[in-house]
Amino acid sequence: MSGANERPLAEVKFLTVAEVASLMRVSKMTVYRLVHAGELPAVRVGRSFRVPEQAVHDYLRTSFIEAG
Helix, strand or coil: CCCCCCCCHHHCCEEEHHHHHHHHCCCHHHHHHHHHCCCCCCEEECCEEEEEHHHHHHHHHHHCCCCC
């Protein structure tokens, strides 16, 4: 996470894979696939992943498509 809108680490809210899946309305496996494919940044904490909340919002914002 770098750029003009970079926030101090203490202000970053991290979500679990289950929380991301719930927020995006997808399965946990889909979140794991996005993380492993590099499409969704994540931090490894022990054996689990944590995803910055802003990264989820950025991913959803850039994934919108116009239908019809």
